[in-house]
Amino acid sequence: MCRLSNSLVGCLNLLAFALSIPILVTGVWLSKQAQTECEKWLETPLMVLGAFLLIVSFLGLVGAWCRVTWLMWLYLFVMFLLILLMLAFTAFVFVITNKGAGKALSNRGYKEYRLGDYSNWLQNRVNDSDNWNRIQSCLKDARLCSDFHTKFKNDNVQQFYAENFGALQTGCCMPPDNCKFVYQGPTVWNRPEGGNHTNPDCNAWSNDPNVLCFSCESCKAGFLQNLKTEWKKVTIINIIFLVFLIIVYSVGCCAFRNNKRDHWRK
Structure with a gap:
């Protein structure tokens, strides 16, 4: 698994890089063309999400395929912070949506x-x-x-x-x-x-x-009831995404060790 980790991390981040482009373009388009308040509200989150995916996936892509150790370290650091953020957000959503019923x-x-x-x-x-x-x-x-x-x-x-x-x-x-x-x-x-x-x-x-x-x-x-129902669904998606992030992070750690090992061999 560790031998294939660089290729796997590179492929996953290539996919994320490709996904970030339409998200970023949609955010920019909404900032220029949005007419309703809802559309205007969506533009900033989409642009932030697209830019974040673009930068992080680029770090992982170059760090894994080009064997750049410091980029992989930075990538893993950002991924670790993202995992902590997702854990905190999931717990927060669970707490604030625990009350309320019809x-x-x-x-x-x-x-x-x-x-x-x-x-x-x-x-x-x-x-x-x-x-x-x-x-x-x-x-x-x-x-x-x-x-x-x-x-x-x-x-x-x-x-x-x-x-x-x-x-x-x-x-x-x-x-x-x-x-x-x-x-x-x-x-x-x-x-x-x-x-x-x-x-x-x-x-x-x-x-x-x-x-x-x-x-x-x-x-x-x-x-709020409608929001609570939707956020409960989001929490399930968050948990699945969190498991995926932990797996990617673990594979990234293997790729990081590979980079360090190759560096010392040189």
Whole structure:
């Protein structure tokens, strides 16, 4: 295995080098052509990821195939830091997504979510007005509630209440159940006269398709629930990637020893 380690490390980093180019190009393209807030938000992470992959894979490629010992040492040092970072990130995601769950409603096929059920760190992120304005913009650009309205507009009230909606749909596209609004359509609800609502989301609701419940705590809670679900999937991918990194790091250590051995023979 150690005899083939230089070739194997070189091939893996050649693949990573090739992958970094389209990622970097996509980030640069978004920085020039992005029109929506979501696209603009993606440009920086893509450019950073592409540049990082480009530099690290170049170090590993030259260090392994050209037998440059100091480049291999630098490559292994960066890989070690990346492994530590991935371990810390995986543990962090697990901790902050451990809290929060939907509340089942009587005679409803869907659940509702409360902002206070989630970790304080996540709550602080969505309660920041700048962050939430960007998130709202992304949700609107994605036509979340307009597609929701189109899909279920032919439901009568019994059919609608029996549907199994996603967390974002229940939180952002319809008022909370305890508001006791009268159903007219998926995103059209009549407010009963003389209602005394202690839930601030009831007053925040509007039938205006550009407003709806995007400013509600229920929308923030729905977003966090959706984020929690997605991050749980990311955690699984992170663990698989982490195992892969450890294997590559181990092979890289063999290549480093080969480089040192060849250097002393000279």
